[in-house]
Structures are given as structure tokens and as C-alpha cells.
Amino acid sequence: MSRIKTNLTNFKKYRFLLYELVKKNIKLKYRRSYLGILWTLIEPLLTMIVLSVVFGVFFNKGDKQWPVYILTGRLLYSFFSSGTKTALRSVSGSASMIKKVYVPKYMYVISNIISNFIIFLISLIILVIVAAVLDVQPTIYLLGAIVPLIILFFITSGVGMILATLNVFFRDIDYIWQVVSMLISYTCAIFYPTERLLKSGYAFVLDFNPVYMCIANFRNTVLYGKPLDMQYVLVSSIIGVVVLLVGIVLFYKKQDKFILYL
Amino acid sequence: MKKKEVTVKVTDVGMRFNLSQEKVDNLKEYIIKRITNQLRFNEFWALRDINFEIHKGERLGVLGLNGSGKSTLLKIVSGVLKPTNGTVMTKGKVAPLLELGAGFTPEYTGRENIYLYGAMLGYPKELLDERFDEIVDFSELGEFIDVPIKNYSSGMKARLGFSVATIVEPDILILDEVLSVGDKKFKRKSERKVMNMFDKGVTVLFVSHSLEQVMRICDKAIILDGGHIVAKGNVEKVAKIYRNMTE
Numbered sequence: 119m120s121r122i123k124t125n126l127t128n129f130k131k132y133r134f135l136l137y138e139l140v141k142k143n144i145k146l147k148y149r150r151s152y153l154g155i156l157w158t159l160i161e162p163l164l165t166m167i168v169l170s171v172v173f174g175v176f177f178n179k180g181d182k183q184w185p186v187y188i189l190t191g192r193l194l195y196s197f198f199s200s201g202t203k204t205a206l207r208s209v210s211g212s213a214s215m216i217k218k219v220y221v222p223k224y225m226y227v228i229s230n231i232i233s234n235f236i237i238f239l240i241s242l243i244i245l246v247i248v249a250a251v252l253d254v255q256p257t258i259y260l261l262g263a264i265v266p267l268i269i270l271f272f273i274t275s276g277v278g279m280i281l282a283t284l285n286v287f288f289r290d291i292d293y294i295w296q297v298v299s300m301l302i303s304y305t306c307a308i309f310y311p312t313e314r315l316l317k318s319g320y321a322f323v324l325d326f327n328p329v330y331m332c333i334a335n336f337r338n339t340v341l342y343g344k345p346l347d348m349q350y351v352l353v354s355s356i357i358g359v360v361v362l363l364v365g366i367v368l369f370y371k372k373q374d375k376f377i378l379y380l
Numbered sequence: 381m382k383k384k385e386v387t388v389k390v391t392d393v394g395m396r397f398n399l400s401q402e403k404v405d406n407l408k409e410y411i412i413k414r415i416t417n418q419l420r421f422n423e424f425w426a427l428r429d430i431n432f433e434i435h436k437g438e439r440l441g442v443l444g445l446n447g448s449g450k451s452t453l454l455k456i457v458s459g460v461l462k463p464t465n466g467t468v469m470t471k472g473k474v475a476p477l478l479e480l481g482a483g484f485t486p487e488y489t490g491r492e493n494i495y496l497y498g499a500m501l502g503y504p505k506e507l508l509d510e511r512f513d514e515i516v517d518f519s520e521l522g523e524f525i526d527v528p529i530k531n532y533s534s535g536m537k538a539r540l541g542f543s544v545a546t547i548v549e550p551d552i553l554i555l556d557e558v559l560s561v562g563d564k565k566f567k568r569k570s571e572r573k574v575m576n577m578f579d580k581g582v583t584v585l586f587v588s589h590s591l592e593q594v595m596r597i598c599d600k601a602i603i604l605d606g607g608h609i610v611a612k613g614n615v616e617k618v619a620k621i622y623r624n625m626t627e
């Protein structure tokens with residue numbers, strides 16, 4: 119109990135640092151690029167166009183809102199993938215700071231997740247525009263969209279904590295994770311309709327993929343005007359909580375050793 | 381005279397490092413070595429059985445040859461390193477000045493780094509806003525303040541680091557060879573600033589290879605040798621022992 123309390127006062131003391139680290143991540147990402155933060159809008163738009171054209175040939179049977187389907191999947195997946203990827207490198211990449219000044223080390227991980235989440239929120243502007251252009255009608259269920267986003271935030275944070283810890287000790291986690299996150303992307307139904315996978319006999323992978331569940335629920339509320347799939351909410355949030363707890367425990371157990379391996 | 385309160389108390393501290401020649405840092409190697417039972421840990425105690433306390437307002441010099449564990453000890457007291465065993469108690473605000481400016485972000489300008497580095501030291505934004513001009517003035521960086529740090533010389537970085545770290549008056553000041561940075565003018569200026577803090581009763585932990593600087597600044601001293609304390613006491617007495625050791 120007193121540990122929680124000291125952690126909380128510590129967090130308050132370093133709140134400004136969290137803000138500064140988030141700002142740094144976002145600033146440095148777009149510094150020296152001519153279009154700067156506009157890239158958060160242009161990049162998903164371009165990939166949406168390419169994926170819609172390329173995969174539309176195979177999968178799209180005259181659905182006008184198909185690009186929105188792709189864009190929603192892509193936006194959520196890329197938050198997960200860039201969030202975990204930058205979190206993975208966050209501790210090992212801050213070696214020079216960690217060796218010089220004491221700072222609660224989870225700050226390095228969390229700041230990366232938050233900055234990616236902010237970039238994600240900004241990129242939702244493009245979703246609003248595309249949805250309006252393609253005549254997607256907002257419904258009351260749109261409010262539910264916040265639920266899969268929160269769950270995805272927890273999943274990404276937990277996975278990020280685990281990867282950041284492992285990467286301090288084993289630098290090849292970076293390469294392994296690149297492969298794994300590619301595999302996850304294939305099972306997220308980003309650029310093909312879910313029915314394709316259901317028919318193929320590999321439907322079970324969707325039942326194990328919490329990222330897909332968040333994407334599916336996000337589409338339900340944003341694209342289809344449907345309520346949340348409660349089973350997906352339940353399963354993905356259980357996975358999210360478990361992953362986050364594992365991440366926190368692992369991180370706290372190992373953090374004092376980080377400096378010896380940096 | 382009444383004994384003053386203890387502000388730093390180091391009890392039975394030991395620090396063990398793993399000095400394996402081949403550091404296993406990838407999974408494949410780790411698994412193979414684990415299975416074939418080849419994981420070797422070349423253990424090394426950089427510090428052993430360290431005990432001392434510093435009272436409020438005392439200034440303790442830490443002497444010792446290269447590799448004797450001075451920086452390791454200072455990192456432990458400032459909380460960067462966690463000791464393998466033993467405990468460290470500190471009372472009040474600690475300002476660690478270890479390898480100044482090494483925590484800067486190279487792509488960031490001096491201005492941006494003041495806020496980031498200040499935040500890392502736990503300073504609130506209002507304080508940094510309020511003291512910003514003072515920091516820039518003291519560092520004498522002039523218009524270089526809006527240039528990315530990667531274009532600074534190492535002396536310029538150290539000056540900025542010193543200026544940021546010393547804007548608050550800490551209760552405990554930890555200095556690892558930092559008063560020897562910068563040119564002669566800045567050296568004198570930073571030494572004066574630190575001396576000013578001394579007058580206000582700050583407790584100091586000081587490492588320097590310049591014996592005469594230690595004698596000028598400190599009133600107590602310890603000698604580390606191979607991770608053990610081999611002498612402690614008054615700075616004159618300890619300095620004499622150290623002179624005999626090194627000659």
C-alpha cells in the first residue's frame with residue numbers, strides 16, 4: 119500500500135517529464151520533414167488508396183465504403199505496431215540518460231505509447247474526412263468506439279513493457295518482433311474481409327487475436343452502425359489486463375538490472 | 381558542540397558487476413549456452429562493505445585511483461544504480477552532477493534540452509520558465525541556445541548541464557569530476573557557484589583527482605581502494621595518507 123503511495127507521489131513529481139518526453143517523441147519524429155505532422159494524415163491516406171485499389175480487385179464486390187474498412191483496420195493496427203515497436207526500443211535507446219540521472223524507468227515506455235496514441239488520434243481526422251466523403255452515417259453506437267481504443271491502449275502498453283524489458287537483455291527481440299508483428303498484421307483482417315478468413319478454416323486465429331477484436335469492434339461502431347460485440351470486448355479486455363499485469367510485474371522485477379546491460 | 385543531523389547514510393553497501401568477456405545479449409546464444417551449461421558469470425565486486433555517514437553541511441571528498449569505485453559509489457548515492465546489497469538513506473533534495481550533459485538529446489536545441497533535462501532532474505515547468513534566462517546567462521551560450529546540441533563542443537554541453545543542474549539549491553550535492561570541465565574562466569565561475577551553496581549549508585559528496593581541489597573544498601574525506609574504504613576522517617589526515625599511497 120505504501121509502495122503504491124510513493125509511486126503516486128513519484129509520478130506527480132515526474133508528470134512534467136512525461137509531458138516533455140511525449141513532446142520529444144512527436145517533435146523528433148517529424149523534425150526535418152518538410153510536411154511535418156501532416157504526414158500523420160497523408161501516410162494512412164496513401165496506404166488506404168493503395169490497399170483499396172490493390173485488394174479491391176480481389177475482395178471488393180462493389181462496396182463503396184470498402185476504403186473505410188481498410189482505413190480503420192490500418193489506423194488501429196499501426197497504433198499497435200508503432201507503439202510496441204518504439205516501446206521496445208525505448209529503454210535500450212535511452213541508455214545514456216538512464217546511466218546519468220535517476221528517473222522512473224517506465225516513463226520511457228509509457229511516453230512512447232502515449233505519443234503514438236496522440237499521433238493515432240490526430241490521424242483519425244483523415245478517417246472522419248474519408249467517412250464523410252464516402253457517406254458513412256454516424257449513429258449513436260459511435261460513442262462505443264472509445265471502448266476498443268482503450269482496450270487497445272492497454273494491450274499495447276502491456277506488450278510494450280514486456281518487449282522493452284526483454285530487449286534490454288536480448289537485442290534480437292527487435293528482429294523477432296518485426297516478424298511477429300507482421301504475422302499479427304496478417305491475422306487482423308486489415309485488407310481482406312473477415313468472411314474470407316472465416317471460410318478458409320483459419321477462423322480460430324481471430325479468436326486469439328485481441329488486436330483484431332478491437333479493430334472489429336471499432337468497425338462495428340464507426341462503419342456499420344452496430345453495437346459492440348460484447349464477447350470480443352470481454353475477451354480482448356481480459357487479454358489486455360493480463361498482458362499489462364505481466365508487463366508491469368516483469369518490468370518492475372528487472373528494472374534495477376537494466377543499467378548493467380545497457 | 382551539538383551533533384548535526386545525518387543527511388547521507390550508507391550502510392553495508394556492496395556492488396557486484398558481471399564482467400563476462402562475451403556478454404550474452406542475444407537469445408540464440410543464451411539458449412545454447414544455457415542448455416550446454418556454458419553461462420559463465422565473471423563476477424566482480426566494485427564496492428564492498430561501504431559504511432559512512434555525512435552530517436548536514438559536511439563536505440566529503442572521495443579519493444582513489446582509477447577504477448577504485450568512486451563513480452560507482454556516487455551513482456549509488458544518487459539513485460542511478462541500485463546496490464547489490466546494503467542500503468542508502470538520503471534526506472532532502474539530491475542534485476547529482478555526474479558526467480554533465482551526457483543526458484542531453486542531440487537533435488534537440490539547447491533551449492529544448494533545458495526543459496527536458498530539467499524535467500529529468502525533477503524540476504517543475506514553472507521553475508524552469510522562471511529561471512530560464514538565468515540558465516542561459518550562466519552557460520554563456522548566447523545565440524547557440526537555439527542550435528541543436530549535437531553541434532556543441534563538449535565544454536559547451538558541460539556548461540549547459542552545469543547551469544541547469546544548479547538552478548535549485550539542493551540539500552545534497554553530488555559532484556563527480558565536474559568542476560574540472562570547461563575553460564579556466566568557467567571553471568572558476570562554477571567553483572564559485574558551488575562554494576556559494578556550501579555557505580548555505582549544503583551537504584556535498586565530491587570526487588576529484590586533484591588533491592588540492594579536494595583539500596580546498598572538503599572537510600572530510602575517504603579513500604577507496606579496490607572497492608574498500610581504506611581510510612576516513614579529516615581531510616588533512618586522509619590527504620596525507622593518500623599522498624603516501626600515490627607516491
Ligand SMILES: Nc1ncnc2c1ncn2[C@@H]1O[C@H](COP(=O)(O)OP(=O)(O)OP(=O)(O)O)[C@@H](O)[C@H]1O
Binds near residue numbers: 446
Ligand atoms: N556498468 C558496469 N559494468 C561492469 N563493470 C563496471 C560498470 N561500471 C563500473 N564498473 C567497474 O567498477 C569499477 C569501478 O569503476 P568506477 O567507475 O566506479 O571507478 P572510478 O573510481 O570512478 O574510476 P575513475 O577515477 O577512472 O573515474 C571498475 O573496475 C569498473 O570496471
Ligand SMILES: [Mg+2]
Binds near residue numbers: 450
Ligand atoms: Mg569515475
